[in-house]
Amino acid sequence: MNTSRHNHAIAAAALYWTLIAASAAAEPGSVSSGTPQPPADGPPAVAQPEETMHDMGSMDMSSMQGGRAPADARDPDYSDGQSMSPMPGMAESMDDDTRFGKLLFDQFEYVHGDNANGLAVDAQAYYGSDTDKLWLKLDGERTGGRLGETRTEALWAHATSAFWDTQLGVRHDFGDGPGRNWAAFGVQGLSPYWFDVEATAYVGQSGRTALRLEAEYDLLLTQKLIVTPDIEINAYGKRDPARQIGSGLSNVELGVRLRYEIARQFAPYVGFDWNRRVGGTADLVRTAGEPAFDHQIVAGIRFWF
Amino acid sequence: MFSRGLPFDTGRRRFVQGLALGGAAAALGLRSGRALATPSTNAMPELSGTEFHLEIGEIPVNFTGAPRVATVINGSLPGPILRWREGTEVTLRVTNRLRVQTSLHWHGIVLPADMDGVPGFSFPGIAPGETFVYRFPVRQSGTYWYHSHSKFQEQTGVFAPLIIDPAGPDPLRSDREHVVMLNDWTDKDPDLIYATLKRQSDFFNFAQPTAPQFFHDVANMGLQNALAKRRMWNTMRMMPTDLSDVSGATYTYLMNGASPATNWTGLFRPGERVRLRFINGSASTLFDVRIPGLKLTVVAADGQAVEPVDVDEFRIATAETYDVIVQPDADRAFTIFAQSMDRTGFARGTLAPRAGMEAEVPRVDARPWLSMVDMMGAMGVGMDMGGMSHGHGGNMHHDSPMADMPMPHDAMQGMQHGDLAGMDHAGIDQAAMNHGAMPGMQHGNGTAMPTVHHARTEYGYTTDMRVDMPRTNLDDPGVGLRNNGWRVLTYADLHTLGGSLYNTPPQREIELHLTGNMERFVWSFDGQKYSDAKPVHFRYGERLRIVLVNDTMMTHPIHLHGMWSEVESPDGEFQVRKHTVNVQPAQRVTYLVTADARGHWAYHCHLLYHMEAGMFREVVVA
Numbered sequence: 024m025n026t027s028r029h030n031h032a033i034a035a036a037a038l039y040w041t042l043i044a045a046s047a048a049a050e051p052g053s054v055s056s057g058t059p060q061p062p063a064d065g066p067p068a069v070a071q072p073e074e075t076m077h078d079m080g081s082m083d084m085s086s087m088q089g090g091r092a093p094a095d096a097r098d099p100d101y102s103d104g105q106s107m108s109p110m111p112g113m114a115e116s117m118d119d120d121t122r123f124g125k126l127l128f129d130q131f132e133y134v135h136g137d138n139a140n141g142l143a144v145d146a147q148a149y150y151g152s153d154t155d156k157l158w159l160k161l162d163g164e165r166t167g168g169r170l171g172e173t174r175t176e177a178l179w180a181h182a183t184s185a186f187w188d189t190q191l192g193v194r195h196d197f198g199d200g201p202g203r204n205w206a207a208f209g210v211q212g213l214s215p216y217w218f219d220v221e222a223t224a225y226v227g228q229s230g231r232t233a234l235r236l237e238a239e240y241d242l243l244l245t246q247k248l249i250v251t252p253d254i255e256i257n258a259y260g261k262r263d264p265a266r267q268i269g270s271g272l273s274n275v276e277l278g279v280r281l282r283y284e285i286a287r288q289f290a291p292y293v294g295f296d297w298n299r300r301v302g303g304t305a306d307l308v309r310t311a312g313e314p315a316f317d318h319q320i321v322a323g324i325r326f327w328f
Numbered sequence: 329m330f331s332r333g334l335p336f337d338t339g340r341r342r343f344v345q346g347l348a349l350g351g352a353a354a355a356l357g358l359r360s361g362r363a364l365a366t367p368s369t370n371a372m373p374e375l376s377g378t379e380f381h382l383e384i385g386e387i388p389v390n391f392t393g394a395p396r397v398a399t400v401i402n403g404s405l406p407g408p409i410l411r412w413r414e415g416t417e418v419t420l421r422v423t424n425r426l427r428v429q430t431s432l433h434w435h436g437i438v439l440p441a442d443m444d445g446v447p448g449f450s451f452p453g454i455a456p457g458e459t460f461v462y463r464f465p466v467r468q469s470g471t472y473w474y475h476s477h478s479k480f481q482e483q484t485g486v487f488a489p490l491i492i493d494p495a496g497p498d499p500l501r502s503d504r505e506h507v508v509m510l511n512d513w514t515d516k517d518p519d520l521i522y523a524t525l526k527r528q529s530d531f532f533n534f535a536q537p538t539a540p541q542f543f544h545d546v547a548n549m550g551l552q553n554a555l556a557k558r559r560m561w562n563t564m565r566m567m568p569t570d571l572s573d574v575s576g577a578t579y580t581y582l583m584n585g586a587s588p589a590t591n592w593t594g595l596f597r598p599g600e601r602v603r604l605r606f607i608n609g610s611a612s613t614l615f616d617v618r619i620p621g622l623k624l625t626v627v628a629a630d631g632q633a634v635e636p637v638d639v640d641e642f643r644i645a646t647a648e649t650y651d652v653i654v655q656p657d658a659d660r661a662f663t664i665f666a667q668s669m670d671r672t673g674f675a676r677g678t679l680a681p682r683a684g685m686e687a688e689v690p691r692v693d694a695r696p697w698l699s700m701v702d703m704m705g706a707m708g709v710g711m712d713m714g715g716m717s718h719g720h721g722g723n724m725h726h727d728s729p730m731a732d733m734p735m736p737h738d739a740m741q742g743m744q745h746g747d748l749a750g751m752d753h754a755g756i757d758q759a760a761m762n763h764g765a766m767p768g769m770q771h772g773n774g775t776a777m778p779t780v781h782h783a784r785t786e787y788g789y790t791t792d793m794r795v796d797m798p799r800t801n802l803d804d805p806g807v808g809l810r811n812n813g814w815r816v817l818t819y820a821d822l823h824t825l826g827g828s829l830y831n832t833p834p835q836r837e838i839e840l841h842l843t844g845n846m847e848r849f850v851w852s853f854d855g856q857k858y859s860d861a862k863p864v865h866f867r868y869g870e871r872l873r874i875v876l877v878n879d880t881m882m883t884h885p886i887h888l889h890g891m892w893s894e895v896e897s898p899d900g901e902f903q904v905r906k907h908t909v910n911v912q913p914a915q916r917v918t919y920l921v922t923a924d925a926r927g928h929w930a931y932h933c934h935l936l937y938h939m940e941a942g943m944f945r946e947v948v949v950a
Contacts, residue, residue: 084564087704087793096784099854101838102862105948108928113448115429116478118522119942120859125527153850153857154789182789185845186565213847216562243538250539287531327527 089184124150125327129239130280132323134166134296137314141166143321149180156180158190158211163198170198172266176207176223187212194225200266203227209235217241232260247284251292252277262303267311269303282325290325372489372507372584373404376411378418382432384454384476384486385425391513391580391587398485399426399476405585406509406609407474407488414469415495420462422454429453432462433477434490435647435887436631436907439464441927441949444889446477449928449946453478469494470631471605471649472907473509480518482936483611487511491605492631500627502603502653506594510644510666510675512579512610513587522937525573529849532575535670535695536567560703564793566881568697569670570846571807573882573937574612576672581613583666583677591686592677598659602679603627604652608644611936614669614883614910616643616809619662619679620690625653626817630906635823642817643669643806645885645910647934650817654679661685669808669883671695696808698881698913705798705914706777778916780877781839783854790942791855792845794879798916800898806883806912819895822904828894829905830922834873838864842911842933842943844880850941851933857942864931866923866949874919881913884938888947889929893919908934923949 130145143164149156158180163173178192187210194205209223218238225233239253255276262270280294296319300308305315382401389398389405401407412418424430431453433445443464447453454460469492476486489507514521524531537558545554561568586592596602608615617624618641626637628651636653644650644666656662661680668674671692678686700708782794803820804810844851853861866872874893876886886893887908895903896918911917926949933943 084560084704086796088564090787092782092784092787096787097781097839097854099783099785099856100862101864102948103865103867105863105865105950107863107946108449108948110448110450110452110928112429112431112451112453115453116431116447117858117944118479118940119857119944123523123526153848182848184789185792186847213565215565217565243536244540245538246534246536287528 120152122150122152124148127325127327129325130321130323131325132292132294132321134164134319134321136166136319137317139167141168141171143323151180154182156188158192165198172196173198178207178209180211184212186214190223194223196266200263203231203263203266205231205233214238230261231263234258248281249284249290250279250281251294252279254278259304264307267304267307269305269307271302273302273304274298274300278321280321280325288327291323292325293320293322295319296321372406372409372509373402374409374411375402378412378416380410380418380420381423382407382420383423383425384430384432384481389485391582392515394515396515399430399481400485401432401488405485406511407486409489409491409507410474412466412490412492413495414466414492417463417465421459422462423459424454424456427456429455429478430481430486431477432474432486433889434462434472434474436472436649437464437490438467438890438892438925441890441925441929444927444929446889446930449930466492468492468631469498470628470633471507471607471651472631473607473609473647473649475609477930480522480611480936480940482609483512483514483518483521487609489605489607489609500603500633500651500653501601503600504596505603505605506679507584507605507607508594508664508677509584509607509609510613510615511582511585511608512574512613512668513582514574514578514580516578518611518936521574521578522940525849525937529573529846530567530570532573532577533567533569533670534575534577534672535569537561537569560700564703565847566703566793567846569695570698570881571670571695572613572668572672573849573935575670576668579613579668579673581610581615581666581668581673581675583664583675586677588674588676588689593683593685594664594677594679595683596656596679596681598657598681600655602654602656604654604664606644606650606652608646608648610646612646614643614645614885615666615675616641616669616693617664617666618690618814619654619664620688621658621660621662622654622656622679626821627651627653629822629824629904630908632905633825634904635825637817637821638815639817639821640814641809641812643809643910645883645908645934646936647885647887647908648906648910661687663687663689665690667692669806671808693808693812698807699810701799701804702807702881702913703793705795705916706800707797708914709799778875780841780916782879783841783856786841786843786855786879788855789848790845790850790852790857791843791879792847793881794841794843795877795914798877798914800916802895802897802903802917804912804915819904819910820897822895824894824902824905828902828920829892830871830894830920831902832871832922834871834920836867836870837873837875839875839877840864840945842876842878842880842884842886844882844938844943846880846882849937851938851943852941853943853945858944858946859942861945863928863946863948866921866947868923868926868949870923872921872923874921875916876909876911876918877916878911878913882935882938883910883912884943885910885934886932887934888921888931890925890927890947890949891921891923891929893921895919925949 126148128146132143134141134143146161148159151157158178160176164171174196176194178190180188180190183189190209190211192207194207196203205225205227207223207225211221214220218240221237223235235257237255242250257273259268259270259273276298278296280292282290282292284290298317300315308315384401386397387400387403389396398405422432431445431447441450443462444450472490474488474490475482489509580587584592624639630649659681661678664677666675676689786794803818805816805818809816840853843855885908892905893909894905897903929947931945931947932939
């Protein structure tokens with residue numbers, strides 16, 4: 024594995040993000056609050072390129088996306104009570120209400136850790152219409168011959184806005200201690216700047232609660248060579264020593280993977296994962312004689328159907 | 329974001345340009361006895377008269393080296409040219425030899441609704457093994473086409489040219505004519521393409537912004553400008569290179585059924601006036617057409633004669649037709665070059681005095697980014713520096729293609745205000761500077777900025793953006809053609825001879841917004857997919873103004889069946905009569921319709937995957 028190339032990729036990603044974040048922070052107020060301009064029939068203005076660039080970046084686009092329909096929004100019903108043609112045959116010509124499915128193995132990899140080697144999987148599948156889908160998720164690993172923390176979820180996803188779905192369903196954890204069941208409520212979607220985001224809250228038995236945040240970003244080095252940093256944060260409302268979980272922030276997992284899309288649907292990759300357990304969870308893990316900080320080298324295949 | 333030309337490897341080149349001996353020709357011996365020849369001369373089968381028998385069936389084809397099955401009319405791809413005469417009555421017996429429903433729709437033809445050929449509206453479709461008899465009077469002339477209106481059969485080959493000769497002598501004098509029908513062939517099953525777009529909508533886009541390009545821009549234009557160039561796209565989650573859903577990554581572009589390597593050839597004698605009947609019969613591709621070395625005189629649009637206009641290049645949207653006169657004086661070959669709007673490939677043919685000749689084939693142009701006017705309409709005017717010229721001076725010439733990009737200083741300094749014919753560009757400059765005061769503003773030409781009315785259904789998951797201040801000018805050739813050094817046709821150049829057919833003012837206005845969600849690949853009118861919407865009622869006999877506002881960053885050719893769409897200029901004057909109206913991103917276009925044809929009619933985006941995804945309405949004239 025070419026570590027120096029990988030470090031370059033990580034450095035490039037970090038720089039890119041830093042620049043994006045810096046520019047977002049420096050963004051001035053929206054245009055609508057700007058100072059009045061000369062009337063339209065005034066003398067021709069000479070645009071200063073810098074100023075125009077500045078305007079372009081600070082343009083307020085918030086009214087262009089999302090939001091709620093104003094009370095006086097137009098009624099799209101122009102039917103005047105006319106009904107659709109009773110003629111058969113349309114079902115065989117139109118396709119706007121078809122259901123589709125997808126199975127994505129986002130991570131399917133060999134894991135080389137400090138203490139143990141093994142396999143890890145992060146997979147998602149869905150089936151359904153544009154508005155409503157059934158999602159299945161699996162995230163787990165088997166290292167050193169034993170099943171590690173493994174999370175499975177079955178969720179009903181409903182499209183609520185252009186870029187976001189709400190998700191409602193159940194989660195079952197197994198491996199590493201007794202099994203746990205949870206009710207799950209969350210959102211999944213695409214945030215500005217193209218981050219794939221999942222945020223899910225869970226309520227379990229015996230008053231357990233949990234929160235999981237995950238974000239992933241595709242940084243294109245070329246059209247086919249793609250760096251994907253991702254971050255996952257878990258927090259729990261209540262201690263669960265049987266599963267080595269303390270209350271509060273439990274762990275932060277950072278990963279970065281470099282994949283090459285031989286085809287859109289098939290991409291081998293290599294990467295790193297850092298898992299830092301914190302707080303009570305870290306104490307429990309250390310007590311069990313394991314390190315709270317874990318890093319892994321991974322190599323796998325990302326593929327979907 | 330400019331990569332000059334396309335770096336093809338050998339396998340890729342064969343894929344894009346096709347097999348020299350491939351195509352439908354390989355299979356044609358079965359039916360028509362067309363000779364297997366390369367280059368192919370104008371061997372498209374032609375049927376004329378008033379009685380026709382057409383069969384829709386399957387044939388084996390090979391355009392790329394991989395054998396495939398196409399669905400075609402009378403065993404050829406495209407199907408046979410039908411030649412009708414105005415004033416006659418035609419009878420067409422259409423037999424379905426497929427295992428699924430089929431249909432034929434006569435695109436742009438004014439006829440009774442039950443002859444229009446849209447399954448589920450005017451007839452139930454043609455079931456396997458059945459024959460449907462179409463019979464109707466022909467009341468127009470010009471260049472049209474016909475195609476299946478069932479599922480994805482247009483993509484797999486059920487399309488063909490339709491030529492109607494005028495009842496009297498043709499006022500468009502020419503010594504010779506050729507049909508030039510363009511389409512996009514794919515070896516993939518279109519059902520799979522559609523499903524793929526639903527699963528990953530940017531699947532076919534291999535020109536996405538990359539990190540190295542960002543650093544390149546930082547080096548060239550400074551950090552602040554490089555960030556600014558990307559900020560809006562990233563904030564809005566919009567792809568600046570999303571010019572077409574399906575690209576040359578899977579398409580091989582054909583001219584009269586011939587791949588670029590096969591090189592369809594049309595013959596001429598030097599000095600002749602040659603009429604070229606261009607038809608875009610593609611499923612999902614807009615083409616930009618040039619014939620290097622020849623002036624193109626556009627004489628008809630969508631079958632309707634227009635005041636002749638000389639251009640170097642024109643964009644032909646899916647389902648549009650343009651008649652062009654060329655007069656090659658030299659005893660040499662000329663390349664007909666039709667590159668896809670997204671610059672991922674091209675269809676190519678040759679005009680030559682003798683078969684077997686070739687001329688140089690131009691390189692595909694650089695792939696542009698969408699500009700601010702494509703995203704924000706009038707609000708974006710001026711924001712890309714060259715924005716004023718983008719919006720209001722289609723004929724401006726720039727040395728640098730960079731002028732189309734939202735950034736450079738030199739593009740600004742290089743602008744030629746003198747070319748802004750008839751426009752009060754001082755006012756436009758102010759508009760560009762004066763975002764805060766926009767709502768009450770006047771256009772440079774004195775027309776009040778129109779108010780848009782978003783539908784209450786445009787605030788849900790189907791709609792990823794809305795344009796509050798669309799641009800209304802028609803003199804923009806569109807993304808990728810602005811300031812490219814050529815005289816490029818725009819809708820502002822098109823004036824139908826004889827003016828409106830009706831000349832009555834509109835009694836009513838219907839506003840519809842073109843909406844979509846690129847990420848989810850959901851397309852609609854007013855944020856409502858076909859299956860979620862009610863029909864649109866036109867009162868029989870009324871004169872209507874249709875207001876289309878494009879709330880997306882894609883270009884949509886909108887086709888109303890059964891009635892003409894008489895496009896208006898921004899100040900409400902009659903402009904051009906069309907059957908398919910191409911609406912650019914963030915543009916507002918209006919046209920008048922006389923609802924003189926009772927029945928149920930289809931109204932939709934002619935990009936096949938948009939239509940299938942729901943950008944479709946039923947119109948009821950009653």
